[in-house]
Amino acid sequence: MPRAVIVGLDGSPESQAATEWAAREAKLRDLPLTLVSVLEPVPEPVTQAPLMGPETSRHWIDRIPREYAEGLRLRHPGVTVGVRRLSGSPGDLLPRRAREDEALLVLGSRGLSGLTGFLVGSVALAALAHAGQPAVLVRAGEQAVDEHLMDPVGIPSTAAPYRPVVLGLDTVNPHDAVVAFAFEAAARRSAPLRVVHADPDPRSPAELAGMLRPWARAFPQVAIVDEARSGGAAQHVTAASQDASLLVVGRRIRRTPIGPHIGPVVHTVLRRAACPVAVVPHH
Incomplete structure (x- = not known):
């Protein structure tokens, strides 16, 4: 039985849908929810490009998850929402965090345009393959209704x-x-x-x-x-x-x-x- 729900958040439409699903599931289970954002290492040539350096990434990874957490608390009253920032590979870190927290892991994935099914990216595939805990995949556009x-x-x-x-x-x-x-x-x-x-x-x-x-x-x-x-x-x-x-x-x-x-x-x-x-x- 999971003791928490964690969701990977990167600001994409699929991670937004996964975050909303995770909040609904946390409420059903009466469990806390943690939004996990992962800062991946930035190659040296990229850090020298305008608006693409590590400062920009850290600004996003600090501000956006906090704003999402505030919105979730308003839309899903009664759900305890926390934020955690990690650095490294999300495909490795998200399932490791879920295992350490004994948590249900929720991941976002793009939907196949015009069709049912998921377009599963490399991060989601790696996280699913390494997960020792149950994991749920949610498509972009998935709604409560x-x-x-x-x-x-x-x-x-x-x-x-x-x-x-x-x-x-x-x-x-x-x-x-x-x-x-x-x-x-x-x-x-x-x-x-x-x-x-x-x-x-x-x-x-x-x-x-x-x-x-x-x-x-x-x-x-x-x-x-x-x-x-x-x-x-x-x-x-x-x-x-x-x-x-x-x-x-x-x-x-x-x-x-x-x-x-x-x-x-x-x-x-x-x-x-x-x-x-x-x-x-x-x-």
Whole structure:
């Protein structure tokens, strides 16, 4: 269970959307929120260019996060908002900070123009690959109303119920941390949980019900919708994300000769998902 929420802030539209999502999540969880800005080392030729030196970067990294924090406190009363400045590589420092703070990490990413899915940059990819804590990716333009159903007259409204939470379940190697994250997210939102799975040798409905029974007992308020599909898991999980408030997937922590990576299924899901994606690492 995370003890805080941290979000990477660099002033871009995607980090602004991630910051607003992180504030809403912090309020749902009753946790403090920390805005983390990372000052990357500036190459020597750049420091000599007008308006591009380290003084300009430090001015931005000191002033802008404070202004964002002030705005968040006004828009999200009751959320404790702090600011932290770091120096180095954001792809390394953000997941390290999340691990040390036992925090949920929230990252921004550009959306694919005219399409669903994320355009995941190198910083977000590196942070996801190194994260030992759950991390959520939020697209630029994501708004609170996108997480909710239409109201009775067909207008998007934050007063309407939340859209379902979708869990992409690996029924061959299920992991408690992934399932727990999804059930907890659905319970906090008073939303149903759609469990989407696809395997070459799918379990019978009785076996899957048995797998989920302990969770159903622990979260009796969560309505479970089981959706078994044939074919590739990523395809069906991302299709379900079209009508979801949050998509939850697992990422097995692996070390390769070229370093950590997020895996092909998670990579595909990020490229196609239509809602924020929570990536939960596990061994």
